[in-house]
Amino acid sequence: MPKPELRELPTTPAPAGPARPDINGSSAGQSVRPKKPTRHPDSLKGTIAKVVLLGLVDAFAVYVLMMLFLSQSWAALAVSSLVVLAINWIYLRKGGLPAKYLAPGVLFLLVFQVLVVVFSGYIAFTNYGDGHNSTKDDAISAIQLTAQKRVPDSPAYKASVLTKGNDYYLLFTDPSGKAQIGSTEQPLTEAPDAGKDSTGKATTLPGYQTLKFQEIVASQQEILKITVPVSDNPADGTLRTADGSTAYQFKPALNYDAATDTFTDTETGREYRDNGKGAFADANGETLATGWKIDVGMDNFVRAFTDPSLRGPLLGVILWTFTFSIASVALTFVMGLFLATTFNREDLRGKKVYRILMILPYSFPAFLSGLVWSGILNPEFGWLNQTLLGGANIGWLTDPVLAKISVLVVNVWLGFPYMFLVCTGALQSLPSEIDEAARMDGASAWRVFRSIKLPLLLVSVAPLLISSFAFNFNNFNVIYMLTGGGPRFADTDRDIGSTDILITLVYKVAFGQGTGRDYGLASALAIIIFIIVATISAISFKQTKALEDVN
Amino acid sequence: MKVHNTLATQTTRRVFATGAISVAAALALSACGGSASTAPASAEAKPDLKAAGAGVITMWVDAERSPALKDITEKFKSDAGIEVKLVVKDFAAVRDDFITQVPTGQGPDLIVGPHDWIGKFVQNGVIAPIELGDKAGQFQDSSIKAMTYNGAVYGVPYAIENIALLRNTSIVENKAATFDEVVANGKKAVAEGKATFPFLVGMDPKQADPYHLYPLQASMGSQVFGKNADGGYDAKQLLIGDAAGVEFARKLAAWGDAGEKIINSNITGDIAKEKFLAGESPYFLTGPWNVPDVQKKGIKFAVDELPTTGSQPAQPFIGVNGFFISAKSANALATNEFVTNYLTSESAQDSMYAAGGRPPALKASFTKAASDPVVEAFGKIGSTGVPMPAVPEMSAVWADWGATELAIIKGQGDPAEAWTKMADSIKSKIGG
Numbered sequence: 008m009p010k011p012e013l014r015e016l017p018t019t020p021a022p023a024g025p026a027r028p029d030i031n032g033s034s035a036g037q038s039v040r041p042k043k044p045t046r047h048p049d050s051l052k053g054t055i056a057k058v059v060l061l062g063l064v065d066a067f068a069v070y071v072l073m074m075l076f077l078s079q080s081w082a083a084l085a086v087s088s089l090v091v092l093a094i095n096w097i098y099l100r101k102g103g104l105p106a107k108y109l110a111p112g113v114l115f116l117l118v119f120q121v122l123v124v125v126f127s128g129y130i131a132f133t134n135y136g137d138g139h140n141s142t143k144d145d146a147i148s149a150i151q152l153t154a155q156k157r158v159p160d161s162p163a164y165k166a167s168v169l170t171k172g173n174d175y176y177l178l179f180t181d182p183s184g185k186a187q188i189g190s191t192e193q194p195l196t197e198a199p200d201a202g203k204d205s206t207g208k209a210t211t212l213p214g215y216q217t218l219k220f221q222e223i224v225a226s227q228q229e230i231l232k233i234t235v236p237v238s239d240n241p242a243d244g245t246l247r248t249a250d251g252s253t254a255y256q257f258k259p260a261l262n263y264d265a266a267t268d269t270f271t272d273t274e275t276g277r278e279y280r281d282n283g284k285g286a287f288a289d290a291n292g293e294t295l296a297t298g299w300k301i302d303v304g305m306d307n308f309v310r311a312f313t314d315p316s317l318r319g320p321l322l323g324v325i326l327w328t329f330t331f332s333i334a335s336v337a338l339t340f341v342m343g344l345f346l347a348t349t350f351n352r353e354d355l356r357g358k359k360v361y362r363i364l365m366i367l368p369y370s371f372p373a374f375l376s377g378l379v380w381s382g383i384l385n386p387e388f389g390w391l392n393q394t395l396l397g398g399a400n401i402g403w404l405t406d407p408v409l410a411k412i413s414v415l416v417v418n419v420w421l422g423f424p425y426m427f428l429v430c431t432g433a434l435q436s437l438p439s440e441i442d443e444a445a446r447m448d449g450a451s452a453w454r455v456f457r458s459i460k461l462p463l464l465l466v467s468v469a470p471l472l473i474s475s476f477a478f479n480f481n482n483f484n485v486i487y488m489l490t491g492g493g494p495r496f497a498d499t500d501r502d503i504g505s506t507d508i509l510i511t512l513v514y515k516v517a518f519g520q521g522t523g524r525d526y527g528l529a530s531a532l533a534i535i536i537f538i539i540v541a542t543i544s545a546i547s548f549k550q551t552k553a554l555e556d557v558n
Numbered sequence: 559m560k561v562h563n564t565l566a567t568q569t570t571r572r573v574f575a576t577g578a579i580s581v582a583a584a585l586a587l588s589a590c591g592g593s594a595s596t597a598p599a600s601a602e603a604k605p606d607l608k609a610a611g612a613g614v615i616t617m618w619v620d621a622e623r624s625p626a627l628k629d630i631t632e633k634f635k636s637d638a639g640i641e642v643k644l645v646v647k648d649f650a651a652v653r654d655d656f657i658t659q660v661p662t663g664q665g666p667d668l669i670v671g672p673h674d675w676i677g678k679f680v681q682n683g684v685i686a687p688i689e690l691g692d693k694a695g696q697f698q699d700s701s702i703k704a705m706t707y708n709g710a711v712y713g714v715p716y717a718i719e720n721i722a723l724l725r726n727t728s729i730v731e732n733k734a735a736t737f738d739e740v741v742a743n744g745k746k747a748v749a750e751g752k753a754t755f756p757f758l759v760g761m762d763p764k765q766a767d768p769y770h771l772y773p774l775q776a777s778m779g780s781q782v783f784g785k786n787a788d789g790g791y792d793a794k795q796l797l798i799g800d801a802a803g804v805e806f807a808r809k810l811a812a813w814g815d816a817g818e819k820i821i822n823s824n825i826t827g828d829i830a831k832e833k834f835l836a837g838e839s840p841y842f843l844t845g846p847w848n849v850p851d852v853q854k855k856g857i858k859f860a861v862d863e864l865p866t867t868g869s870q871p872a873q874p875f876i877g878v879n880g881f882f883i884s885a886k887s888a889n890a891l892a893t894n895e896f897v898t899n900y901l902t903s904e905s906a907q908d909s910m911y912a913a914g915g916r917p918p919a920l921k922a923s924f925t926k927a928a929s930d931p932v933v934e935a936f937g938k939i940g941s942t943g944v945p946m947p948a949v950p951e952m953s954a955v956w957a958d959w960g961a962t963e964l965a966i967i968k969g970q971g972d973p974a975e976a977w978t979k980m981a982d983s984i985k986s987k988i989g990g
Contacts, residue, residue, distance in 0.1 A: 137950065140682035141661030149683025149885050156709060163691040220638055220895075224613075227891035250894040255689050296708075297683035381763070385825035404763065405823075405968070495763040495961045500983035502957045504764075518654065522987060523678075523953060 019126075031470045062099060064415050065091065090114070131307055132528035137523035139285045139298045146299040147263060150270065150287070154261040161256035165208040166248045168223050168230055169215040175229055178217075179246065179254055180209045188212060189235035189246065223251040227229050261295070270295060307531035320496050320503040321512075325539075328508040329534045331415065332479040336472055337418045342428025344464075348456065351434045362431075369424030377488025404490050407505040414506050422475070430473055433464045446455070469551040476547075477540050481510040581897035594968045615642045615893050617668040618656065620649040626913030630906040634875070640892050642668075643794070653830025660684035667887040668897065672719075673704040673878040676712045677948040687712055688886045688894070693902050698854035701919035704878035711790045713880035714897050715919035720771060720874040720940040721845045723862040724852065729753055729840035737774060737865040737872075740841055741813075741820055746842045755839040757820050760827025765960030766967060769946075770843055771821070772875050776944070777807045778868035782955060783947055793951040793988055799981025802868075807966055807977035809867065823967045846916060846936050876942050876943035878919060954987040 068091040079460060097106045125460040133139075164179040169188070176190045178201060186201035186209035202211035211217050223230055236244040244258030261270045261279070270279040270287050279287035279295055286298035311317060350361055368376070383390045384403035392399050403413045437460060445455045486492060492507035492515065501522060502515055509532065516522070517529030562718045619627060624644050631642035638917045645666065647655065653675050659665035661684070681683035687710040694702050694711065701715035723740070725733070734740045736882035744756025759770050779802035784795030797803070813820040825833070834842040842848070843864075852859055859880075864872035881901055887893050900906060907923035918924045928934040947955075962980040966973045 090770055093701070137657075137678060138681045140684065145661055145886070146683055150688055152885055153680060153683075153708065154709065155687065157689060224638075224640065224889075224892045227889070231891055247687060249891065250898055251891055252895070253689075255691060296681050354692060385763070385824055385829075387822070388829050443820070492765045497763070497965075500958060500987055502961070519957075522957075523950060524654070 013550070057098070061095070065095065068094075077395065087341050118493045127530045127533060130402060130526050131534050132302055132304060132527075133300050133304070134285055134303045134527045135300050136525040136527055138296070139300045139527075141299055143281075143285075143299040147299045149297045150261060150295055151259065154259045154270075155247075155257045156260050158256040158258050160243045161244075164246065164254040165484070166246075166252060167208065167210045168218045168248075168251055169212060170218060171215050172412055175226075176215060177233055177235055177246065177248060178212055178215075179235075180207065180208050188215075191233050193233065194236040194238060195246065204455065220251065221366040227251075233401075266515075307527045308535075310348065310528060311531055311535060316499050316501045320499045320501065320507075323496075323505075324507050324509055324512050327411070328350065328480060331411075331418075331508055332476050332482070333484070334415055335422060335479040336476045338467075339422035339426045339475070340430075342419060342423040342470060343428075344430045346423070346427050347430035347434055348460075351431060360484075365427050366424045369428070371421075372486040373421055374488055376417070376421055377485055379422075380413075381489050381554055386414055405494055408492055410490050410506050412492060414486060414489055416478070417489055419486065422479075425475070429468055430464065433467050436467075437463055470548070473551070477544055480508070480540050482508070482534070483510045483514065486511045487514070493534055509539075559769045575762060599963050602798070610659065613640055615640060615668060615889055615896060616666040617642055617644055617670070618652055618666045619644050619670050620652065621646050622649075623670055623910070623913055626909045627906075629909055630900055634896050634900050638892070638895065640896070642896060656884075657682045657684055660886050662869075663886060663888070665884050665886065667889050668891040669882050669884075670879065671882065672946075673715070673880060674946045674952065675949045676705070676707045676882070677950040677952065679882065680712070680967055680974075681950045683940060684885050684978060685712055686883045686887070686890065688714060688883060688897060689713070690898060693898065696902070696921055697919050698921060698924065698941065699879045700876055700941055700943060701880075703789065704876060704948075705880055706788075706790060706988060707788060707948055712820070713878075713882045714901050715878045715880040716901070716907055717879045717914055717916035718876055718915050718919055718934065718937065718940045719842060719845060719879065720876040720943050721773070721864070722874075722936055724842040724844060724849070724862055725857045725860045726834070726836070726837060726840045726842075727860050729837070733860070733862050735863075737777075737867045741818070741866045744820070744840055752756045753837075753839050755822075755825075755833055757843070758825065758830040758834055758839045759822070760830040761823050761825055761964070762960065762966070763823070763826060763968070763982045765957070766823065766964035767909045768826075768956065768959040768963055769875055771810070771963065773864040773872035774867045775803070775901060776811075776874075777866040777870050777872035778802050778806045779870045780806045781944075782952075783949070785922050791947045791949050793947075793949045796981065796985055796988065798955070798984065799978055803981070804977050807962075807973040810966045811969060811973040812969035814969055821967055826920045846932070850868070850915070861932055861939075863939055871942055874939060875946040877946050878880060879914075879916070880919070881925055898946075926972040951988045955984050958984050958987075 070086070072084060072087055072091070075087060077443055094110065097103065097110050097175045117500055145551075162182050166180075167178040169176040169178050174190060174192075176193075177187055178198060179187045179189070179195070180203070181187070184203075184207055186198045186203070187195045188198040188201070189195040198209065200213060201209035204210045210530055218226075230248065230251060234257075236245050237243040242258070244256050246254045248254040259273060261272055263270050268281055271277070272279075277289050279293075281291050281294075282288035282294070284298075285301040286294040290293045297431055311321065346365060349366070350358060355361075381404060384392075386392060386400050386402045386405060389403070391403065403408060404410050441459055441463075442455060445459055450458070451555055486506055486508055490504070492502075492511045493504040494506075495502065495504040502519055503512055507515070513529050513532045513536065516525050516532060518524055561773055568899075596670050617627075624646050627642075627644060631644065635641050652669060652671055656665060656669055659679065660682075665684070665702070676685065682779065690697075690702075697715055698718065701718055702711065705711050705713040705715050730743045734743055741756060747753040748756050759767065761767050777815060780800065781797045783791040783793060784797050786792035786795075810821070811817060817824055830842060831844070831848055831851065832845075833839055834848075835851060835857065837857060842852075849861075864874055866872045881897050882892050883890065883897060902920065904920060904922050907918045907920040911918045911923055911927050915933070917933050917940060918927050924937060928937060960978045962976050965976055970976075
């Protein structure tokens with residue numbers, strides 16, 4: 008077993024750090040070095056800079072904390088306060104140098120990695136998605152909101168908002184010009200002595216104060232809540248205003264009863280109950296449109312492997328994902344290495360030009376290249392079929408097998424420059440004496456390459472191959488821009504095709520057309536992807552340790 | 559105050575970085591905290607607008623439409639003292655962001671978009687109905703119908719969009735009523751060497767284009783959904799798989815790659831446009847979005863009614879753009895005032911037309927805009943159209959519909975069988 012040791016890339020020697028003054032030098036033991044006016048840790052400038060910067064940070068932090076306090080986000084407030092306190096403690100205390108270095112990185116890690124991962128993990132255990140978008144309270148109020156139907160053929164009223172003491176009243180003018188007043192407690196009553204404006208709208212009533220628009224807006228929450236019963240019979244519905252100047256007669260199509268937690272259809276009398284799946288349903292399983300988010304445990308993971316529309320394609324997609332990523336890494340590496348070796352000759356003319364040309368595909372964004380290639384590969388109008396193949400009608404992107412090959416070819420075209428760069432760097436760092444010594448011993452060029460150069464090269468390149476595998480495993484851009492995952496499988500009713508890899512499948516599940524958005528299932532699939540990639544990377548990294556023996 | 563210092567050289571950079579991070583951390587955490595807190599911050603009643611959280615209406619709008627709303631928002635500000643803040647968003651992201659953000663209480667009060675979003679919005683409980691009262695009569699019926707969902711109006715329409723048949727008049731002089739005549743004219747033009755393609759319609763390489771082909775399908779009597787009592791689409795009555803639909807599938811195969819090649823699956827929208835602009839085809843089935851380029855190119859063209867393929871009128875799908883109010887707007891009253899009394903005004907609809915060039919939904923504005931013959935022609939065709947279904951089940955329809963049409967056009971398998979299978983697949987998804 009080789010014992011693990013710190014590995015350095017052979018390309019760069021470790022930079023010798025500048026000589027630093029005693030780090031934990033106490034202010035008492037001032038080392039006197041009058042030669043160089045270096046900035047001393049306890050110099051006035053340094054201290055001032057530190058105070059100013061930390062002050063700025065704290066000022067901003069206090070502002071953020073105040074905003075959080077005002078928006079009543081207590082959890083975030085508590086966490087942010089702790090973070091701010093921790094930062095100040097780290098940078099104001101003596102010693103504890105490692106923490107001073109590590110704090111920014113750890114914070115980054117927590118915010119941009121851990122938090123995101125934990126949140127996706129949490130989503131995987133809920134039914135978050137279309138129709139389950141928020142809390143139960145939100146769903147109930149949304150259902151109530153949309154259940155308000157205007158009473159057919161009811162008149163449209165002009166309305167003014169009045170107050171008396173602390174109560175709000177609405178003063179209505181019906182189309183015939185009759186004025187009536189009412190509030191939530193007081194059904195509609197006639198108000199014959201109402202004063203009218205030039206348009207014939209009743210605006211004032213003795214004993215009441217009329218609100219101006221500004222005042223209406225300022226207390227809009229209360230005014231929107233006013234529901235004036237049209238008569239003593241609740242079946243007649245209520246008058247409401249949405250804009251403070253017009254009112255209509257509404258009647259709810261569904262009534263919510265908080266005690267029994269049921270909605271009742273006012274016409275048919277059907278009852279809708281909480282069905283335990285985040286929706287209200289009646290006895291026949293008919294659900295109301297709006298549901299809410301609930302925790303569903305392992306359901307999403309079970310669905311990933313049992314849902315008939317997913318189960319069939321999922322296995323094929325996983326296999327193709329592996330094929331795609333392994334083949335991509337292998338082909339790009341072989342091609343990049345071949346070109347790097349070929350162009351790594353001292354006496355080659357125009358090396359710079361070749362290299363620049365070689366790196367070009369790498370400099371195009373994959374998004375753009377994907378689109379361009381999909382145009383080039385169009386069966387009838389594409390440049391490849393029309394110009395190169397003399398009008399052949401080959402379905403480069405429409406035939407399942409050819410589409411897979413095309414995706415790989417384009418991905419190799421996009422990826423080989425990276426490998427070319429990496430291998431060129433690694434080759435140039437190999438000492439030339441090795442080459443010479445091997446030649447002296449009479450080894451052929453191929454033998455030198457296979458037995459000496461390649462093993463040495465792999466030491467530094469292997470980790471990059473693993474990361475390249477992980478990258479290609481989730482290479483969304485190429486697939487999405489080039490084929491969109493198509494051509495579609497015939498045996499599933501989901502929009503999944505033969506060039507879909509796991510990540511594009513997840514994207515389609517999460518935001519896709521066809522089945523509505525399903526964040527819960529998508530997160531579960533994302534976790535499955537993570538497990539696969541993490542396992543493979545861990546095993547591969549263990550394997551690469553063996554390569555170090557050649558050193 | 560003397561602060562003990564350790565690493566002067568690094569301090570500045572480090573503190574700076576830490577500052578940035580703590581800010582980011584605080585912000586990120588606050589965003590999370592916001593989504594976790596469910597209690598909406600209820601505005602206390604105070605006479606001061608700003609303190610009440612009112613005084614500013616937030617509206618998400620895409621870059622193209624933003625300038626058109628400047629005047630009307632300024633007018634509203636001077637009349638009512640309430641600012642409408644226009645937040646420019648990428649159009650592609652508006653729908654999903656709205657659904658995601660409304661429950662957190664961080665969403666906008668108001669957005670602009672096409673009517674077929676309504677179903678998803680209602681399903682997710684993020685949109686409030688709008689009562690237009692008598693004002694509904696001032697709009698074109700088709701636009702109000704499109705904005706009506708489950709018997710309530712959910713948006714204020716401002717523009718109607720639909721496709722038509724563009725004809726290059728220098729290749730084919732006369733209008734044709736039926737699709738057969740169109741095909742015959744096109745073939746004649748090809749035979750005479752005036753054109754390369756008898757007919758053009760853009761096909762997505764993965765999804766074909768059910769939207770563009772729908773008039774040909776509707777004319778044969780095939781529809782997607784039946785209607786319920788209040789005239790809205792009823793997702794429980796899926797009609798797409800009926801005999802008329804199967805008949806259309808057969809026709810489609812005959813027009814497709816393996817048949818007459820009238821409809822070519824390799825001609826994408828971009829290619830179709832390019833070929834029409836190059837004068838290589840007499841016909842182009844497309845919407846008003848391609849007209850400006852055709853005009854710029856100087857092609858003499860006419861906007862024809864959609865050709866019939868059967869006994870029914872060739873109804874296009876119409877898409878109606880409008881304004882929607884969030885269900886959790888903390889500023890609902892002011893927003894309603896702005897939407898129902900300002901955005902319905904003639905001047906607002908006029909300026910939206912000036913920006914977008916689509917036939918206005920308000921009758922008075924349309925009458926003015928119809929002085930442009932192209933707008934008039936598109937508007938006239940639109941008045942015969944049917945609203946694109948807004949029910950959330952429609953998304954299940956689109957995906958299968960497109961993939962099946964593509965397979966049929968390519969001549970893969972038996973069209974009737976494929977069509978019936980598609981209908982079954984859609985049914986199982988909707989029923990599920």
